[in-house]
Amino acid sequence: MKNNIFRNIIGLICFTLIFSIVSPSFAFASESQDADLISPVNPETGSVYEIENDTEFENLEIVQDETTQIDDISPPSIDNEIEAQPYALPVVPLLAGIVIKKGVEYVVKTSAGRIVKISAHAADQAVDRKITGKMIDEALTKGSKYVDGWSGERIGWLEGAPLNQRTAVLLNKNTDVIDTVYDQKEKKLKWLKSNWQYKGDIK
Numbered sequence: 001m002k003n004n005i006f007r008n009i010i011g012l013i014c015f016t017l018i019f020s021i022v023s024p025s026f027a028f029a030s031e032s033q034d035a036d037l038i039s040p041v042n043p044e045t046g047s048v049y050e051i052e053n054d055t056e057f058e059n060l061e062i063v064q065d066e067t068t069q070i071d072d073i074s075p076p077s078i079d080n081e082i083e084a085q086p087y088a089l090p091v092v093p094l095l096a097g098i099v100i101k102k103g104v105e106y107v108v109k110t111s112a113g114r115i116v117k118i119s120a121h122a123a124d125q126a127v128d129r130k131i132t133g134k135m136i137d138e139a140l141t142k143g144s145k146y147v148d149g150w151s152g153e154r155i156g157w158l159e160g161a162p163l164n165q166r167t168a169v170l171l172n173k174n175t176d177v178i179d180t181v182y183d184q185k186e187k188k189l190k191w192l193k194s195n196w197q198y199k200g201d202i203k
Contacts, residue, residue, distance in 0.1 A: 146191035
C-alpha cells in the first residue's frame, strides 16, 4: 500500500516537472502563430504595407503620366490664339495727285468721289500732250457735261480753265473708262449738252 502511494507521489512529481517544461514551449508556439497572423510582415515577401504602398505609388505614377499626356494634347490657351485682323481694302489714289506715265492704266478717284479708270491709251495721250491728273480731274468735276453726237462718248470740259489747260476728257459710253484726253480750246459743234451719269462699274 505504501509502495503504491510512494509511486503515485513520484509519478505526480515527474508529471509536474514535465508539464512545467513543456507548457512554456506550447505557449511560445501559440504566441508565435498569433503574431504571424497579426503582423503585416511576411518573412518571404516583405512587408504587406510596403507592397500596398508600392502599388499605390505605381497607380499614382500611371495617373500622373495620363494627366501629362492629356496636357500635352490639350489645345493652346486663348492668349496664344491669333487675333483675326480686318481685311484692308486697297486705297484708290486721287486723280488730281497722280503722275501719269505712258502705257499704265490707273484706277483713280475724282475730287467728287467718283471712281474712274484711265486707259493705257489715254495715259499715252496725257503724257504726249502734257495733260496732268489735276487737269483731267477739274474737267470731270468742275466742267460742263456733253455727249459726242457721233460716237456717244460722254465728255467733261471746263470752259473756264486757262486756254493752255482746257482739256476734253472723253469717257466710254458704256463704262467709266477714260478713252481719250486732248487739248480743246473751244467747244465742238458735235458736242451736245447733256446731264450724263457715271456708270459706277469701276471699283
